[in-house]
Amino acid sequence: xxxxxxxxxxxxxxxxxxxxxxxxxxxxxxxxxxxxxxxxxxxxxxxxxxxxxxxxxxxxxxxxxxxxxxxxxxxxxxxxxxxxxxxxxxxxxxxxxxxxxxxxxxxxxxxxxxxxxxxxxxxxxxxxxxxxxxxxxxxxxxxxxxxxxxxxxxxxxxxxxxxxxxxxxxxxxxxxxxxxxxxxxxxxxxxxxxxxxxxxxxxxxxxxxxxxxxxxxxxxxxxxxxxxxxxxxxxxxxxxxxxxxxxxxxxxxxxxxxxxxxxxxxxxxxxxxxxxxxxxxxxxxxxxxxxxxxxxxxxxxxxxxxxxxxxxxxxxxxxxxxxxxxxxxxxxxxxxxxxxxxxxxxxxxxxxxxxxxxxxxxxxxxxxxxxxxxxxxxxxxxxxxxxxxxxxxxxxxxxxxxxxx
Amino acid sequence: xxxxxxxxxxxxxxxxxxxxxxxxxxxxxxxxxxxxxxxxxxxxxxxxxxxxxxxxxxxxxxxxxxxxxxxxxxxxxxxxxxxxxxxxxxxxxxxxxxxxxxxxxxxxxxxxxxxxxxxxxxxxxxxxxxxxxxxxxxxxxxxxxxxxxxxxxxxxxxxxxxxxxxxxxxxxxxxxxxxxxxxxxxxxxxxxxxxxxxxxxxxxxxxxxxxxxxxxxxxxxxxxxxxxxxxxxxxxxxxxxxxxxxxxxxxxxxxxxxxxx
Numbered sequence: 001x002x003x004x005x006x007x008x009x010x011x012x013x014x015x016x017x018x019x020x021x022x023x024x025x026x027x028x029x030x031x032x033x034x035x036x037x038x039x040x041x042x043x044x045x046x047x048x049x050x051x052x053x054x055x056x057x058x059x060x061x062x063x064x065x066x067x068x069x070x071x072x073x074x075x076x077x078x079x080x081x082x083x084x085x086x087x088x089x090x091x092x093x094x095x096x097x098x099x100x101x102x103x104x105x106x107x108x109x110x111x112x113x114x115x116x117x118x119x120x121x122x123x124x125x126x127x128x129x130x131x132x133x134x135x136x137x138x139x140x141x142x143x144x145x146x147x148x149x150x151x152x153x154x155x156x157x158x159x160x161x162x163x164x165x166x167x168x169x170x171x172x173x174x175x176x177x178x179x180x181x182x183x184x185x186x187x188x189x190x191x192x193x194x195x196x197x198x199x200x201x202x203x204x205x206x207x208x209x210x211x212x213x214x215x216x217x218x219x220x221x222x223x224x225x226x227x228x229x230x231x232x233x234x235x236x237x238x239x240x241x242x243x244x245x246x247x248x249x250x251x252x253x254x255x256x257x258x259x260x261x262x263x264x265x266x267x268x269x270x271x272x273x274x275x276x277x278x279x280x281x282x283x284x285x286x287x288x289x290x291x292x293x294x295x296x297x298x299x300x301x302x303x304x305x306x307x308x309x310x311x312x313x314x315x316x317x318x319x320x321x322x323x324x325x326x327x328x329x330x331x332x333x334x335x336x337x338x339x340x341x342x343x344x345x346x347x348x349x350x351x352x353x354x355x356x357x358x359x360x361x362x363x364x365x366x367x368x369x370x371x372x373x374x375x376x377x378x379x380x381x382x383x384x385x386x387x388x389x390x391x392x393x394x395x396x397x398x399x400x401x402x403x404x405x
Numbered sequence: 406x407x408x409x410x411x412x413x414x415x416x417x418x419x420x421x422x423x424x425x426x427x428x429x430x431x432x433x434x435x436x437x438x439x440x441x442x443x444x445x446x447x448x449x450x451x452x453x454x455x456x457x458x459x460x461x462x463x464x465x466x467x468x469x470x471x472x473x474x475x476x477x478x479x480x481x482x483x484x485x486x487x488x489x490x491x492x493x494x495x496x497x498x499x500x501x502x503x504x505x506x507x508x509x510x511x512x513x514x515x516x517x518x519x520x521x522x523x524x525x526x527x528x529x530x531x532x533x534x535x536x537x538x539x540x541x542x543x544x545x546x547x548x549x550x551x552x553x554x555x556x557x558x559x560x561x562x563x564x565x566x567x568x569x570x571x572x573x574x575x576x577x578x579x580x581x582x583x584x585x586x587x588x589x590x591x592x593x594x595x596x597x598x599x600x601x602x603x604x605x606x607x608x609x610x611x612x613x614x615x616x617x618x619x620x621x622x623x624x625x626x627x628x629x630x631x632x633x634x635x636x637x638x639x640x641x642x643x644x645x646x647x648x649x650x651x652x653x654x655x656x657x658x659x660x661x662x663x664x665x666x
Contacts, residue, residue: 361502361503361505362505362517363487363491364496364499366521366524366577367513368488372488375513378507379507379556382507
């Protein structure tokens with residue numbers, strides 16, 4: 001209840017937007033997620049309560065984006081920057097969605113929300129007034145890479161919302177970077193709508209500083225013949241949850257996901273995914289990797305839903321985990337719910353330590369144990385990182401960040 | 406044979422070496438000395454301890470030395486880490502070279518070469534200088550440059566993996582190379598390439614230990630000494646004709662030596 005009171009106290013009832021009111025009403029009966037539910041039972045309660053403890057801050061102070069902007073053609077946007085953005089070029093256009101359209105779309109989404117499963121989105125939309133929402137409608141071809149930044153400032157809880165409509169036959173490369181400053185909480189909700197024959201290579205890189213927290217929710221709806229490729233990396237957060245919900249609304253779509261979380265010290269980072277096939281001939285190839293060191297805790301829970309209508313679905317979900325310390329903890333649970341009878345679905349999970357024989361092989365070539373471990377870890381990361389649409393100069397920066405970590 | 410007077414000190418001396426893994430004795434008193442310019446072949450049935458001996462010399466952490474010494478250039482190396490042994494000039498060519506997905510072969514070779522060069526007080530090579538060096542060494546094993554951009558041994562055929570091992574040997578310029586069944590899985594042409602590579606790399610200052618089951622490698626590289634191992638011991642040592650005799654008579658013939666000993 002506290003969180004609702006906090007929002008209501010912060011803003012007068014009159015200044016709340018229609019969306020905020022709807023979401024607050026939805027949260028009213030059960031203001032916090034059910035700690036016994038499958039989605040929340042492993043979340044560290046004190047860390048989660050710490051997430052909610054920071055004062056809510058609507059302001060969006062300027063910050064220096066850590067990724068250098070080297071390519072002139074890259075389009076860079078920061079959620080919360082008040083400037084209007086409309087780009088109309090010969091081959092493509094990127095237009096900001098009008099407030100009416102945003103509200104209409106969000107209302108449609110909320111109508112399907114489950115209070116527990118979509119708690120992170122309900123919180124985000126309850127907190128967020130329209131100025132921290134970026135809605136884009138993209139069409140055309142030969143669209144330059146897009147980078148979208150979202151950040152939380154120190155000692156505050158910030159909420160940012162991103163909504164993207166990708167029109168028919170449109171291809172984009174989009175890198176989304178979520179940054180948590182020291183002692184901060186970021187609530188980030190993203191909604192993606194892919195029309196027929198559209199495709200997106202979506203990178204999500206989220207990293208925090210000391211004692212930062214993140215609730216990152218990603219909702220994707222894919223129409224016929226669309227392709228959604230996600231490469232994501234979450235690290236350096238005291239507490240982070242990445243929730244991925246993808247719905248192939250009519251089937252006949254492709255989804256590829258390569259996600260990774262790295263935990264150290266006493267951090268807890270989790271990834272939850274729900275892939276819903278709502279039509280035939282859907283395709284999914286998913287791999288989630290976790291790497292847990294020190295006393296940290298990494299969690300993966302994935303579910304693939306294949307109802308009767310989703311015949312000929314071809315889905316694979318794999319969870320690979322690397323445990324680097326005796327005190328670290330990894331929980332993983334890939335799941336399939338299949339009702340259709342003519343499908344090809346598989347899932348699996350492995351938890352291992354660094355490969356001793358690989359290490360010995362490298363050591364017999366004069367490479368020290370520390371260096372060999374680093375090489376082995378970077379090879380473990382590489383499959384995921386190479387899937388993130390990041391250009392070479394940003395890759396170097398990412399490499400450095402991983403080395404520091 | 407080993408007691409003959411030699412002009413120089415041995416590169417590698419294994420003295421009465423016994424070793425175990427998980428409390429299971431594998432080596433039971435092996436002695437061997439390799440002098441500069443010598444090629445030794447070790448033969449024996451599967452499971453007799455040949456590969457274990459090579460791994461123990463290279464410093465595999467899964468094995469415990471329970472007795473005896475390994476001396477390299479006169480220094481006891483029993484307690485050295487595998488990387489220290491490699492940097493100082495001991496090379497192990499693996500029977501089954503390990504695949505390391507995601508680690509580029511070129512980068513792996515460069516890091517290894519620089520580790521050895523650092524030990525030798527030679528200047529470390531940057532990417533460009535290393536490319537020049539590796540191009541020259543690729544010729545020795547007739548490998549295509551494209552192998553360098555792939556992950557270490559990943560997707561390599563059996564023969565390509567073995568050639569990659571010899572390429573590493575060429576780059577690291579070891580004082581002693583222990584080649585564990587380098588000939589297994591090679592067709593006739595690949596065997597010739599590998600054998601010719603080994604001959605080009607070795608010289609009067611280096612030593613080689615070939616672990617093999619087959620005479621065909623020894624037809625290409627004539628050993629000075631052949632040792633037969635059985636149950637963790639060297640039961641017979643002879644010159645290169647011992648291998649020929651072994652090829653003719655099989656390991657059953659060596660069972661008589663065990664009875665004699």
